[in-house]
Amino acid sequence: xxxxxxxxxxxxxxxxxxxxxxxxxxxxxxxxxxxxxxxxxxxxxxxxxxxxxxxxxxxxxxxxxxxxxxxxxxxxxxxxxxxxxxxxxxxxxxxxxxxxxxxxxxxxxxxxxxxxxxxxx
Numbered sequence: 477x478x479x480x481x482x483x484x485x486x487x488x489x490x491x492x493x494x495x496x497x498x499x500x501x502x503x504x505x506x507x508x509x510x511x512x513x514x515x516x517x518x519x520x521x522x523x524x525x526x527x528x529x530x531x532x533x534x535x536x537x538x539x540x541x542x543x544x545x546x547x548x549x550x551x552x553x554x555x556x557x558x559x560x561x562x563x564x565x566x567x568x569x570x571x572x573x574x575x576x577x578x579x580x581x582x583x584x585x586x587x588x589x590x591x592x593x594x595x596x597x
Contacts, residue, residue, distance in 0.1 A: 492556050493568045499551030499558070500572030502544045508580060510541025520587060529587065 488496075512519035513534045521540050524530030532540070552558040552569075559565050 488564050488568065495551045495556045496558065496565055496568035497572035497575075499548045499555075500569040501576035502551065503548040504573045504576035505580065506541045506544035506548060508541075508584065509537040509544065513538030513541055520584060528583070 509519060509521060513536070516534045518531035518533060519537045520528055520530065521532035521537055522528055523536055523540070524532045558569065560569075
């Protein structure tokens with residue numbers, strides 16, 4: 477596995493890999509906040525009480541989602557030049573999306589019934 481990953485990233489330096497990975501992570505984090513906000517639903521955010529556990533207003537979530545989207549854009553389009561066709565770019569991006577997606581599923585699932593669907597509202 478390590479040989480495959482190193483081969484996949486052979487044309488990238490660690491800074492580029494980090495920019496793709498974290499750009500994707502910020503994009504993945506933007507989606508649930510922005511979507512919940514534009515749907516008018518409260519959602520967990522770092523600004524809630526307690527942070528990350530309580531609900532923030534839909535307006536706060538739209539703003540937080542948009543900020544995450546802006547950071548993702550900066551990392552993917554201004555720090556590096558993302559090319560979805562380039563396998564090494566797509567692998568680093570995909571790993572960032574997967575990592576943040578799994579963390580979000582576990583974290584938000586605690587509060588929304590996703591970790592144990594039988595207990596869902």
